[in-house]
Amino acid sequence: MVEFRQQSDAADAVVYRVDRIVAEGKTPYQNYLFFENEAHGLCIAIDGDIQSCQKDEALYHEALVHPALLWHPEPEKVLIMGGGEGATAREVLRHDCVKKCVMVDIDGEFVEACRRHAPTWSDGAFEDERLELLTMDINAYIRETDERFDVVIGDLVDVADWEGFLATLYSDTFYDALKKILAPGAIVATQAGMLSPANHTSHLHVRRGLSAAFGHIRSYGAYVPSFYSLWGYVLASDAPLEGDLAAIAQTVAPRASRRGERVLEKLGAEGFTGLFALPAWVESLLREERDV
């Protein structure tokens, strides 16, 4: 029996049974593995970490994309940093108001592997005329582009794993450069690692960086079954991100149905509101940030 064993924190691990190896490869940037698992369908792992699994990748990607886009009154231009599988683009493009979505991923080989072996992730997004896919260093793109974006989505591998190149993408220098290509009222969203009492250092790290660069930040979390954890995300903006649960339930969540047919398909309006219903124990973890 082949098993994929992923450490959850210093003490525990999750073991996924590997029912079939679908593809494995090594690009100049990372090692990837696609395998079938009875519980989660096709699973994609990079450098030993599960990235997303077929049966619930929509949950992870809806939670990554829709809060930023729904919070914004009318996002037209969206930038995706990373997002190789194409599912982030798919979710962005479900908003009818989006006119242009630029996806910048440095690893063209991995993007190609996803298009070939995991086509349900992108589900046609790569063929959408509104998508511009660039295979290049996001730092260079930001330096050179003249675009101004309403929403930026960070879908990079977990900050805890970075070395060299990736480390630069969570740095103050990077955020400062990023701000120069934002339209007024723009919102940035990024995946930000696990929210667990025993493993939330990545999340605090991301919060601290965004907090230094932007006037407002807000953490939220989604339980993703195939991650066996509550996954954390951070919104950042110079515009306010306030709103209690009742306000979100009554104002933000209902926007989804006006944006497009399949927005929040897997989360639903209540599940969307639930992303922001952070329990006191999570709030308490977030307050640790000063000590990081």
Place this chain on the structure above:
Amino acid sequence: MVEFRQQSDAADAVVYRVDRIVAEGKTPYQNYLFFENEAHGLCIAIDGDIQSCQKDEALYHEALVHPALLWHPEPEKVLIMGGGEGATAREVLRHDCVKKCVMVDIDGEFVEACRRHAPTWSDGAFEDERLELLTMDINAYIRETDERFDVVIGDLVDVADWEGFLATLYSDTFYDALKKILAPGAIVATQAGMLSPANHTSHLHVRRGLSAAFGHIRSYGAYVPSFYSLWGYVLASDAPLEGDLAAIAQTVAPRASRRGERVLEKLGAEGFTGLFALPAWVESLLREERDV
């Protein structure tokens, strides 16, 4: 290295490192194991399944107890079925309005082991004068008692594991008997297994049973880090259990602060509301019940 490996579903498992065995024993009803784990503190397992862990048992128990008690306008008498660790009683007794709490657990030896090795679970509850602890078969108790309860909490081991005795506690016969000792407007809450795409049979089983016996049921779920899953619960009552998220956030959750100082200590008011923010994918699982 000693590891505690628990199957999550047919394909996957969670592996907890066992840093120290604290106690192990076999009672006439079950095998128990108490062990230390770096991520979760002291962990209690029965018959190979984690029951709760020190660092987040309050989450599991707050989610089990407070929805039923807060939904009820003024619960005075509460019955706990099972609940050996004493943490369910602890949470019930945090409601100042509760005048009497009867806890009926058949396994006195396990209750004693918890009092000795895991005293933070009960945290003084066993010494509270409002608690009546009975070591007996809950069936016999229900047959014989003259009490009428406002709230009943089911804190039994997972229905998926039952054989013989435990099976009777999730049967239609049992629920019918239970209804005879309920006060008007009474609410029943029970833990109801994992809510995962690959493992939710127990939950559907519990829903079906309660649904046949009571006029209203409502599922909710709490992410418990040490369970590595979204844990499901079911409320049941002959009184309505309706209320959208905004209503819960504005009406039910705020009751906590009037009930007692430490009610919802770990969940908080937003976390409490979040218990009911079921994503569309969970709602979809619940609709499978007709086919079970």
Place this chain on the structure above:
Amino acid sequence: MVEFRQQSDAADAVVYRVDRIVAEGKTPYQNYLFFENEAHGLCIAIDGDIQSCQKDEALYHEALVHPALLWHPEPEKVLIMGGGEGATAREVLRHDCVKKCVMVDIDGEFVEACRRHAPTWSDGAFEDERLELLTMDINAYIRETDERFDVVIGDLVDVADWEGFLATLYSDTFYDALKKILAPGAIVATQAGMLSPANHTSHLHVRRGLSAAFGHIRSYGAYVPSFYSLWGYVLASDAPLEGDLAAIAQTVAPRASRRGERVLEKLGAEGFTGLFALPAWVESLLREERDV
């Protein structure tokens, strides 16, 4: 981290770290997996069981081939049943006296995968003019051939795993048919599963079958590091197979150097003798056979 977990017996397992997936496939007969492992090099697994690993496959194959060939005074014609990797053929062909070696393996696709991904196993054997490789059912071959063999080597997957086709290869009917293509004094050798107190049923099964068909049988065993066990083999013949350790050390083992340059390269003469030095605890397992 990807791991290959193989059950050793009802209670224990060996976990091999999978450093790289080299190839995976499904033939009409079996699933195969080739992976790299730091401790053992390239590993070949069929249907979830390790078959052999690069760094010590020679041990397994020398122990399989040389006892039968060295016991025989001058083997000229050898039949290999199975042996897909080509290493059994390689060892047979190291005996200069062998004039013809017929290898019959039903799974041509697997043989091809081995030639491509694991060429050090066959190490040129497939190009040796003395080798005749046939892709067909061994039952049909035995029925149809006019050859008479001095030695027959059974290198089939473990009897414990058989179903349908493979089961026939360890049956009394099969052995009876096999005897018809043996030259006088012929010796049969077959791999025969693990020799462990908790897992030796396969071995006893093979012994029983050979014992019913042949006048003499003799078990022996080799410790193969990558198998994490003592691997069992059985010799069978109508000619005597006697000889104590001193006799083997003084008579049989020294034949190796006269047979060819690289015969017993990894075992050596002492290691060869050691194959027959069965401890009393193994002898005691073998005596269980009557009860199987």
Place this chain on the structure above:
Amino acid sequence: MVEFRQQSDAADAVVYRVDRIVAEGKTPYQNYLFFENEAHGLCIAIDGDIQSCQKDEALYHEALVHPALLWHPEPEKVLIMGGGEGATAREVLRHDCVKKCVMVDIDGEFVEACRRHAPTWSDGAFEDERLELLTMDINAYIRETDERFDVVIGDLVDVADWEGFLATLYSDTFYDALKKILAPGAIVATQAGMLSPANHTSHLHVRRGLSAAFGHIRSYGAYVPSFYSLWGYVLASDAPLEGDLAAIAQTVAPRASRRGERVLEKLGAEGFTGLFALPAWVESLLREERDV
């Protein structure tokens, strides 16, 4: 399910199912764990490493004790360094010629735990009048004793695990001191770690130390099922330790029956000879010693 996972080498691990925890404790010197396992019976682990298991501990201990005692023409005084479980003493005392056996183990608490929870290991040895059990530092004993020993058996935890105290027991200084309490022709035997291509550093380390101190050394190995490996031992003496397999089979092994009734009960005479039948691949590992 509780599992005991032991790393075999840098890449692989063996997983033992823990069916029941029998005892666990922490002495001033080590942590111990006694657990039941279906395949091996009661298992004893120290600091995360299996020491021996009920069903085959006799194999490990026979291989440790009898080569040194049988090589010696008539051992009367034997020193055991370590040997807490009492099984080494049991095997020594099976030689009728032994008049005195001194066992020096620093960890009296562990010895007591073994007497209580694993009595079949010592099997009465602690009550034998010829045994003197001392709870003290072996360094101090060697410095102070006036005894002169015919055989010394080292049954200490694996050298790979040592720190501080244990490191001293494999040092040149220690061996020099040890030589002063040896009778002429004395033989030293010690367990010396795993003999595996991927894990034999401990063995080479022990060989190098003994080789510097004694005129003759000889490695041998026993396959111990519950260790899932070939276990290595080293004999050392200023007297010659030569003898090929035939000589051992004809001269040394037969001594067992004259020494006592149950000497070599599990190994048998052939299994004893087999300890010295090192395959060429092991000989090749041993030649690496110069490079350590």
